[in-house]
Amino acid sequence: AIQMTQSPSSLSASVGDRVTITCRASQAIRNELAWYQQEPGKAPRLLIYAASRLHTGVPSRFRGSGSGTDFTLTISSLQPEDFATYYCLHDSNYPRTFGQGTRLDIK
């Protein structure tokens, strides 16, 4: 199975900061990657699919990029509602695998 490694595992930042989360695949997956946001006790929420396509209704401060093995999720100006855990997920083959998650906390 393809392994997805996210970094950092946790991150502290302030409202208005720009933050970047990375996801590395153990083998090339073209652009077959999505990003999800999860708040505690809630279901995940789709942010980005096909590595860079913004899902409907997701604010433009979220940006996905990358292809092959290295991907990034950038939040350009953190808002209070962005403090959550973020996961990448590949869809290149089966089984799909998530990264271990990046917890974004308020500094």
Added chain:
Amino acid sequence: EEQLVESGGGLVQPGGSLTVSCTASGFTFNSYWMVWVRQAPGKGLEWVANIKGDGSKKNYLDSVEGRFTIFRDNAKKSMYLQMNSLRAEDTAVYFCARDLTYVSDTYYYDAFDIWGPGTTVTVSS
């Protein structure tokens, strides 16, 4: 409103069986791949299984293959996960989600755009 709701979770002994359900409303259920994702207490997300809109194709996580069966009843707009030979490590919140399946240049991309709130399965004696 497009919505998914899971049900059927509960406490089951190791080696036991349980079937969880996911019921859809507000969209054409049989047009979409559907997926189960789980989350163990305090842990990350784990993809479990998916099924094509007409039920003709299914895929599983290696650790559940042969123990879990995903199926659907499109007339009831419902999807199910039958879980046998349950282990302690199967304890988790089980989420169902709709796969929007974005298509570009003959490639298909997963996009789990609608999620249910989850149902909790606890495997313990």
